[in-house]
Amino acid sequence: MKSTFVTKEMVEKIVKDYPTPFHIYDEKGIRNNARELKKAFAWNPGFREYFAVKATPNPYLLQILKEEGCGADCSSMSELLLSEAVGMGKGDIMFSSNETPNGEFTKAKELGAYINLDDITHIDFLNEECGVPEVVCMRYNPGGIYELENGIMDNPGDAKYGCTREQMVEGYRKLMALGVKEFGIHSFLVSNTTAADYYPTLARTLFELAVELKEKTGAKIKFINLSGGIGIPYRPEDKKVDIMAVGEGVRKAYEEILVPAGMGDVAIFTELGRFMMGPYGALVVKAIHEKHIYKEYIGVDACAVNLMRPAMYGAYHHITVLGKENEEPEYIYDVVGSLCENNDKFAIDRKLPKIDRGDYLVIHDTGAHGFSMGYNYNGKLKSAELLLKEDGSVKMIRRAETVKDYFATFDFDDLMKPYL
């Protein structure tokens, strides 16, 4: 059974100030998890997590992670600015962009970010725009099919990211000639995997590459960035990743490959999004309609604008009907939003207790790639984000959008003025 970090009583109190729908985040859960990750990699003195800002781009949440020692992983100007706003400075930011627009490398360099080049042609682009910094990272794509022990695989050969092995060597040489002093290696091969061997397997691949790059080019490798991709248990039957075992697996590979090569000073970086925040966010909605046609529908006051993953990927998000946690799931519902899009369904054929109008539903695990993927289809507005603080109080960390926000980009003449 999956439990919620908010209860019916708490939600009934919260809605007096902040009506549904809203995303709410659990500060205690976020901090404990960040500390556990740090502990799992404590054997590596340079270890650092750079939170993938795109997962949950809220400065108040970034601040919490910063207090826990995390940096930020950015790939756009807005994400760089969010990180700057919370005081991320030299060495606190990874800039893992791709197809990078003009101006972003300049800003990243100004902030003292580690620039992670997605392609060998970006070397000239970066150099012409703002000159190369002293430390540069390059993103690796091994191509082909990437398979883990339990059969989980992905297809890097089809992915747009990263450089080939030959380009890594050539790129390092070119960067050294331009004056780069220290290097990083980055790769992101499998997304949302709860397989405990993902990081250790990836680490082996990257450690071997690091040794080869050092031997072929003489480059000084400062860090290896295992990037994101560690999954979370979205379904009740899914297991939580044993992060201590993951850390130990990476340590073993480190001691077998890097240490004998005289590279025992390389720092391990991660760039996790989902793992850091996913389970510690929830979307709270209210059942406002029920409909009985060929199927049974429950209409809620949120829609795919607030959480796009079910519509976009058919992703499973667990649902708890608050106050009915112990009732039998005797009904089968489609839980749907109000978009004029038939894929706007938070759950399809889901077994749930009987839902009555006015019931509050918690849609679980929306803390990463939840609010942030939202759009404004049908002119629907984005919700507020709230923080459940460690002391049990609730703080608004983003207000809900209003029609004024929606129409704000028509402020160049008078037509929409009455609404602005």
Ligand SMILES: *Cc1c(COP(=O)(O)O)cnc(C)c1O
């Ligand atoms: C999206 C992304 C991440 C985070 O991925 P998660 O699956 O949320 O861990 C990390 N690094 C890069 C470059 C990304 O694009």
